[in-house]
Amino acid sequence: MEKTLVEVYVAYPPTSKCRELVRLINEATADLQDRVKVVVWSGKTALPPDVKEISRGFKWAIKLHITPAVIVNGDVKFGRSIPQPSELRKAILDPSSVPNLDVGLE
Amino acid sequence: MKWRLLTHATYDPKLNLATEEAILRSRHENLCPDTLWIWQNRRSVVLGRFCDIKSEVNVEACMRNGVEIVRRTSGGGAVYHDLGNLNFSMITKPQSAGIPNSVLAIYKWSSEAVLGTLQNLGVGAEFKKPNSLLVNGKKVSGLAQYWFYDALLLHGTLMVDVDVRIMYEVLSNLKNEVVNISLATHKHLTIDEVRQALATSFSKILGTKFQSGNLVHNEFVKAKELYDVKYSRDDWNL
Numbered sequence: 001m002e003k004t005l006v007e008v009y010v011a012y013p014p015t016s017k018c019r020e021l022v023r024l025i026n027e028a029t030a031d032l033q034d035r036v037k038v039v040v041w042s043g044k045t046a047l048p049p050d051v052k053e054i055s056r057g058f059k060w061a062i063k064l065h066i067t068p069a070v071i072v073n074g075d076v077k078f079g080r081s082i083p084q085p086s087e088l089r090k091a092i093l094d095p096s097s098v099p100n101l102d103v104g105l106e
Numbered sequence: 107m108k109w110r111l112l113t114h115a116t117y118d119p120k121l122n123l124a125t126e127e128a129i130l131r132s133r134h135e136n137l138c139p140d141t142l143w144i145w146q147n148r149r150s151v152v153l154g155r156f157c158d159i160k161s162e163v164n165v166e167a168c169m170r171n172g173v174e175i176v177r178r179t180s181g182g183g184a185v186y187h188d189l190g191n192l193n194f195s196m197i198t199k200p201q202s203a204g205i206p207n208s209v210l211a212i213y214k215w216s217s218e219a220v221l222g223t224l225q226n227l228g229v230g231a232e233f234k235k236p237n238s239l240l241v242n243g244k245k246v247s248g249l250a251q252y253w254f255y256d257a258l259l260l261h262g263t264l265m266v267d268v269d270v271r272i273m274y275e276v277l278s279n280l281k282n283e284v285v286n287i288s289l290a291t292h293k294h295l296t297i298d299e300v301r302q303a304l305a306t307s308f309s310k311i312l313g314t315k316f317q318s319g320n321l322v323h324n325e326f327v328k329a330k331e332l333y334d335v336k337y338s339r340d341d342w343n344l
Contacts, residue, residue, distance in 0.1 A: 013335055064209055065180045065252035080253050
């Protein structure tokens with residue numbers, strides 16, 4: 001089974017709130033190591049060695065320059081704020097149950 | 107809260123980008139007011155956050171022409187700045203400032219300020235989605251936005267009298283034809299005239315009267331920190 005990809009896009013250098021978000025995500029996925037892969041994006045982006053390409057959602061987040069952003073399987077689920085841990089967990093376990101972020105692109 | 111028209115002025119692109127981000131971070135923390143800053147960089151290529159320097163910039167031409175290479179925190183392509191170009195940065199919290207909150211609406215709304223400026227200077231221009239302003243089909247201004255939590259940085263360029271010869275030399279992947287306002291109006295406009303027209307136009311669309319002011323202490327501190335750990339460093343810029 002393919003792992004759920006959770007990408008976190010935070011400011012560079014990260015603020016204490018950005019670090020808090022990364023901590024929340026690590027906590028939310030601590031017992032899901034075999035099901036979830038977490039990638040934290042900061043800096044100017046060299047791809048981590050084990051990541052083959054930038055996901056659609058991450059491209060979208062950087063195009064809109066939203067920090068922070070949480071992207072699950074290529075869909076931006078949260079942005080501009082830190083989600084509640086329960087919402088975060090829900091989005092990771094069942095991405096379709098949490099709507100994608102609407103920032104008014106239409 | 108009153109809007110501040112920032113009077114801070116240096117031509118150092120690295121320091122200016124550090125200052126812009128420092129204001130944004132400070133605004134998020136409610137440590138400074140909503141701000142409009144109109145500023146200039148000396149000769150520089152400003153790369154988008156994820157730009158590939160090799161495909162976008164002729165580094166040798168930059169060195170030959172004394173053009174610095176810096177990287178901004180927002181995305182997008184590489185642009186050329188010199189003292190013939192005006193940059194404007196609006197930093198605010200849209201929800202409390204009564205400004206549209208969605209990406210495309212912000213571009214459309216802020217383009218009105220630039221169109222108004224150009225109109226007042228006698229130049230007919232049009233907005234091209236999502237974020238460009240054109241004069242006779244040629245780009246005169248581009249807009250970008252960057253969100254830091256609930257705070258927005260909307261910034262753009264306005265070509266007044268840019269040295270286009272150097273621009274074409276240093277940028278290897280220019281996507282649009284460009285035009286200076288000075289060429290479009292066939293008259294010599296000073297940077298200060300255009301700066302004033304921009305401020306007036308933003309004041310109009312914001313429905314506010316600006317209060318001139320300089321950076322506050324925490325912005326200076328943040329700018330210095332961001333300069334030291336990010337914008338002055340080759341591992342960020344190159």
